[in-house]
Amino acid sequence: MPGRKLHPPSRVEEYTARGWWSPDTIDALLRAQVARQPDRLAVVDPANKAALVGAEPRRLTWAELDAEVDRLATVLLDYGAEQGDVLAVQLPNTVELVIAYLASWRLGLIVTPLPVQFREHEIVELAALVEPKFFVTTQRIGDRFHAAEVLGYKLPAITLAHGPKVDDGIVPLDQLLVAVGPSLADYVAAHPADPNDCVTICWTSGTESTPKGVPRCHYDWLAICWGTVEAPRLTEDDVLLNPFPMVNMAGIGGMFLPWLRVGCVLVQHHPFDLPTFLQQISAEKVTYTVAPPALLTLLLQREELLARADISSLRLIGSGSVPLQPTMVRGWQERHGIGIINFFGSNEGISLLTDPHDVPDPEQRARYFPRYGVSGYTWSSRVAEWTSVRLVDPATGEEVTEPGVPGELRLKGPTVFAGYLHGERLASPFDEQGYLRTGDVFVIAGADGQFLEYVDRAKDLVIRGGMNIAPAELEGLIAAHPAVADAAVVGYPDDVLGERVCAVVVLRDGAELDLAELVRFLQDRRIASYKLPERLELRAALPRNPVGKVLKRQLREEFLP
Template identity: 70%
Template sequence: MEAGASTGARRLHPPERVAEYTAAGWWEGATVDSLLRARVREHPGRPALVDPLNKADLVDSPPLRLTWAEIDAEADRLAAVLLRHGLGQGDVLGVQLPNTAEQVCVYLACWRIGVIVSPLPVQYREHETVQLGRLASFDAFVTASRIGVRRVAADVLAVRDRIPSLRLVLAYGTDVPAGAVALADEAALPYDPAAVSAYTGAHPAGPNDCVTICWTSGTESTPKGVPRCHNDWLAIARTCAEAPRMTSDDVLLNPFPMVNMAGFAGLFLPWLRVGCVLVQHHPFDLPVFLRQIAEEHVTYTVAPPAVLTMLLAREDLLAATDLSSLTRIGSGSAPLSEAMVRGWQERHGIGVINFFGSNEGTGMLTDPYDVPDPADRARYFPRYGAASGVRWSTLAADWTSLRLVDPATGADIEEPGVPGELRIKSPQVFAGYLHGSRLPSPFDASGYLRTGDLFEIAGARGEFLRYVDRAGDLIVRGGMNIAPAELEHLLSGHPAVAEVAVVACPDAVLGERVCAVVVPEQGAVVTLADLTGHLRELRIASYKLPERLEVRGALPRNPVGKVLKRTLREELG
């Protein structure tokens, strides 16, 4: 997909793939807006969406509890505002909002009229806004006058001239700065619903139309845009709703920012599929999280492994919280420990579902129904398509084709215990990167996605895959991905830094933290405060800042000069 300024639907997958997957029933031909309209027809007055308890600490707008009909009406009003300001099908809207009702309604408004959403984490600052806004050619940007203590709308306006395509900034909240449109005020103006209907009738959404451009935080210094259409998002949502056996009676608690695979596929889109209640949470705050489980009678949530491990060690917290409604939990983003999965199951009767995924579409899961043993569920994922005599209940088993490939020879691996790169073909896999013609193809000659993740065949019948290692050097800090190459590029601009390597160091709570290993310039002294101060001046997201500094005389390298980051990680513990 190539971004541009012209308005019009941007279709992602080739027609032959759409025809094949639709004929097989893997793609249903639905759109996100058609799911919303179905929920409104079924249960217009039923509670559907609940704001975070601490919303007042985040933004200047009151906490909301909305029914399906109220969500639909607000999405329609916001769609009218976007149309009034010249946005329409195929335009790209950058969105930087916390998990709130407003965020949900903005997304749904965009998808009603064909506007593409490019969501940014609230931690991103001017550096990332400019970088991604230029890559995706943002036509407009929606944020809040305040998110926490930051005046985000003002920050965006300050860099507006550095994003040539950006013609409009809209903001929620009070004290909206001059130059931005006060979105809540605009949405309160009278509008004609028939005008929105007329627009959608003249510009119908197709299931192959792009709806989001999310962003990788891979090992490259420049993030890659991952466009997604209705078809592949809703295929992912089918399996993520199926894994916990989600129904319309569930109450979901969402602590993951709705900016990428975890936030969209884990709870948001499954919520639209089944029509239950979605309770928003942001930023992650353990006392608030536990209070929401008790007060909202939450039945299903997702959480990083480090949080679930820490909670098991804090029986005092769990004993003081009513968890009686909670029946299952999803987790992923890092390998799960057997002790954690077993502890939740045996002490609290709660099954943990093991998810493995990526923005590009590596989608696998191990649930308590197919794999009741906690040890197997923590270590393994189903080897879909293997002739092992094992039947998997998930739809993904029927529509997913997997390969393990020897990275050196390119040969397929069929024997257990031999690591190979996982390659995958599925209706959950994306069509290709933004500006893909300028990048190496992520697909092999047979059309399989090259994931870069190493697995090996396991299990008595070869029915499982075991995760071996994460490709590249990605750092996962509390569920947030950090690209070392980006930080290395920025830190190398510090006058006292001769060489730098950024690697993960282990952390009991967050899983990993950022460590900068620096070789100083001759005679220079480098401190952690120097490095973080340098990065803060570049207006980079604070969660990326190094939290540990190691000063070395030289970096370990292999015979061809490549820095041995694995050696550094081992030395750091």
């Protein structure tokens, strides 16, 4: 386990002196909202909660939420919780997940959130790395009796579960959440939180290897959430609909903490179900949500789906994680008057975003991110002033300053993490100047070099005869073929060229496609011939991890000799 304090004193002194970090803590934000608006609605359960976990949906005010946080904190304290202990939590997006986070941070615990898709292999592996004292879950998730499964893993942790009837050996939370112990206030007063205290250990996607733990403190999270508050211009009058699991940057940094910062309403959604999602937008008068690019494209292609819902309350939608199609961004703006915010980030160092206020042109907003620090250009988010970026040629190590030359994005600033869990066992993610090596390849773009344009993940580049091929570019082109529902591009070994290009494609229902037709389609787009696929593999579905990223390593391994 890391020490509770994450960043060195010199960094804390510098960033607080600059005003980038403040003495706020997450629990202090909650207490401020409770004091300011105790009787206003705070959080809403998924509409399908009964089917999901066997409990009826709830709607809590800020005062009701705070009381439940105290009750859970009391239970944890009664079972021996101490500041700095690790609490693993595996819950869907429900009110109970919100309460588990906030109760843990009231006591100074470290939360490690686990996707509900994780099973014994992943949970036992990660538990060995963080040694949780507590494991909080629920009796049932869908058709799985989840708490009993976790008990069978024989973790060295106290297992606590929500639900009407849990197995022997599991602490029955719902029967114990009835009172606030007299010792709670004394404990909290005697154990004040430091903003540099670790509050979460999230996990990288693990597409290439065992997931790595990413510790974050109050300083980190509360700096990050300024960007996700300011890009959509959130206020206390907004209603947020959160469809992303609250286990990493998108759910926690993009939805949960902005909600807490401004004191609006958070509506939870899980698992993703399009009819329920659209119904929640209508029923709750949602003003802001986030959605993957593929869903936004689908909704534009099938207007009959939107015709059944009232989306008139929506102002903005956040998207990202993969390059956005300009036609999609323009379509939402022109047909529905809804701006798309383009986000780029990771658990380690979120920093880039393009919003309709700064970049009103949907074509530019889909393709570009701000290149912070360019003379003559300012960006409305304060994170732009805090973050330093540079591009570095991955082959020579020289800084890239000319447009169109690919370089690895490197970041420095108050939203960048302090280092991996057990970092002493790993190669440093930082370069000699202290910048985070993101592994993401960009080029300088725009009339004055004011933008960065995403090229690809450095590790996913296909190198054919010395020529670098960006899979993301090809995937976007292939996805435009009318027969294609989903696509991934990987390299496969070649004795002469090193690698050749393989397209792995999922077809639309009833469609057909062969390699010759795909090549003709791409040739019509006038792309360089060295990028053309030389192999086509058809699949029923692409392998993905629990957060939706394509497992390209798995695909590449299929083609090894």
